[in-house]
Amino acid sequence: MSLSSPSPPSPESMQTRMMAAAAAAATGIGGLSDDDLLDLGDRLPALNSTGHVSHCVRCLDGLPASLVEMDASRMAIAFYCLGTLDVTGYAERRISPSDRKSWKEWIWDQYVGGGFRPGPSASGKDDGDHPAQSSGVAAPPHLIMTYCALLALAILRDDYAQLDRAALARMVGACQGADGGFATMPGADDADLRMTYCAFVVCALLDDWSCIDLPRALSYIQRCRTYEGGYGQTPLGESLGGPTYCALAAMHLVPAEHECASRARLQPAEWRATVRWLLHTQAQASSGGGGGSGGGGFAGRTNKLADACYGFWCGAALAILGADALVDARALGAFLAGCQYKFGGIGKAPGEHPDPYHTYLSIAAASVVSPDPAWKLQPLDPLINATHETARWAKDHVCSAPCEPKR
Numbered sequence: 001m002s003l004s005s006p007s008p009p010s011p012e013s014m015q016t017r018m019m020a021a022a023a024a025a026a027t028g029i030g031g032l033s034d035d036d037l038l039d040l041g042d043r044l045p046a047l048n049s050t051g052h053v054s055h056c057v058r059c060l061d062g063l064p065a066s067l068v069e070m071d072a073s074r075m076a077i078a079f080y081c082l083g084t085l086d087v088t089g090y091a092e093r094r095i096s097p098s099d100r101k102s103w104k105e106w107i108w109d110q111y112v113g114g115g116f117r118p119g120p121s122a123s124g125k126d127d128g129d130h131p132a133q134s135s136g137v138a139a140p141p142h143l144i145m146t147y148c149a150l151l152a153l154a155i156l157r158d159d160y161a162q163l164d165r166a167a168l169a170r171m172v173g174a175c176q177g178a179d180g181g182f183a184t185m186p187g188a189d190d191a192d193l194r195m196t197y198c199a200f201v202v203c204a205l206l207d208d209w210s211c212i213d214l215p216r217a218l219s220y221i222q223r224c225r226t227y228e229g230g231y232g233q234t235p236l237g238e239s240l241g242g243p244t245y246c247a248l249a250a251m252h253l254v255p256a257e258h259e260c261a262s263r264a265r266l267q268p269a270e271w272r273a274t275v276r277w278l279l280h281t282q283a284q285a286s287s288g289g290g291g292g293s294g295g296g297g298f299a300g301r302t303n304k305l306a307d308a309c310y311g312f313w314c315g316a317a318l319a320i321l322g323a324d325a326l327v328d329a330r331a332l333g334a335f336l337a338g339c340q341y342k343f344g345g346i347g348k349a350p351g352e353h354p355d356p357y358h359t360y361l362s363i364a365a366a367s368v369v370s371p372d373p374a375w376k377l378q379p380l381d382p383l384i385n386a387t388h389e390t391a392r393w394a395k396d397h398v399c400s401a402p403c404e405p406k407r
Contacts, residue, residue, distance in 0.1 A: 044330070045337040047366065047375040049088045051344030052359050056081035057094060059356050060103070067355055074119030075110060078103070079148035080356035082155045086387050087363050087378050091155060104156050107149050114167030115141025116149035140185045143175050147198035150205060151386050154394035160401040169211035172199050180216030181234075192233040193224055197246035201384060204253045205398040214254070218263050221247050228302065229273030241281060241300040241313040244274070248320045249383050266321070275323045278314050282306075282328060295338060295350070296331025307348045308339045308358045311365030316382040319368050333371025336362045 085091040110116045117139045174186035181191030182199045223235040230239025231247040254264040282298045297306030298314040318324045338350040345354025346362040367380040381391040
């Protein structure tokens with residue numbers, strides 16, 4: 001299977017990085033000002049891995065009332081929770097054989113039309129705990145939830161024996177619109193870069209790019225690029241950290257030998273602009289440019305406050321570009337540590353209640369930028385957003401699933 005990781009920087013790009021680092025030191029763009037720099041001799045607060053794992057295990061059993069609005073995205077919650085166990089290295093210890101079996105069964109119960117739906121309550125069927133709310137017709141497959149389900153199954157080391165590869169490829173292709181973008185479901189009109197990224201991951205796992213119009217998809221990504229160097233969620237949108245990650249990861253997932261590969265890489269001037277904007281989202285948040293101190297975290301867009309999840313979206317984007325050495329990793333680690341809830345879990349900012357989304361992405365960010373060796377985390381594949389072992393499992397098994405699925 002030809003799924004390439006980010007290529008090592010060329011000598012020219014290394015020179016660019018050195019120049020950028022020097023400029024960052026002189027201007028403060030690469031991190032905190034001299035007055036705000038952390039004492040490198042001080043240890044960061046401990047990462048409460050056991051508490052965060054316990055928070056996610058509780059959420060797998062049932063969401064608290066404060067997170068009831070997330071119920072419509074249960075498949076994504078499952079991925080965030082299982083991903084936290086995986087990145088912290090607790091998956092084998094905390095997932096019992098019976099839980100592994102029941103969670104696999106639950107995920108496959110959401111398999112419909114070649115992909116996966118958000119959860120049983122989306123089907124309109126009565127599953128006992130959630131009475132039917134509609135006619136009983138199963139909801140169509142959802143592209144983001146399909147991405148989440150495939151990775152959740154990889155964490156659980158499923159063999160994908162029930163996966164119909166041809167149907168999955170057709171579903172992804174059906175989500176692409178005439179403008180090249182991808183919608184959440186076939187026939188929907190809600191295309192943005194999140195779904196483009198999910199479609200590219202599925203194609204990479206299938207090792208099959210023939211199911212989509214790749215040139216049109218790359219043109220859609222290019223139209224989302226902004227003058228700042230980031231990417232908007234849709235064409236003509238404002239630069240945002242999440243869509244910027246989605247755009248960069250999607251482009252770097254295109255195999256180097258593909259005829260469209262040259263269109264899927266940034267030109268040197270684009271690289272510099274994107275790196276500068278991403279670094280600025282940490283610098284301005286740290287200096288209070290968003291209206292308050294971000295304490296080393298990344299903001300999602302210009303002149304906004306820091307949010308823990310953007311440590312991953314922006315930090316991983318820089319890693320994809322080979323510029324993660326320019327991140328003020330120690331300052332980011334201090335911010336993430338301050339977002340930890342005393343009973344486990346991580347919130348969007350210090351003092352906020354935790355949720356599986358911010359818990360997982362904060363830990364994933366720490367894995368990518370490595371703020372403290374004492375935070376022992378599994379290495380993460382920044383393109384797939386899963387540990388290297390889980391990404392490798394998905395790559396090896398999705399494309400080799402039996403042609404005749406077992407149902």
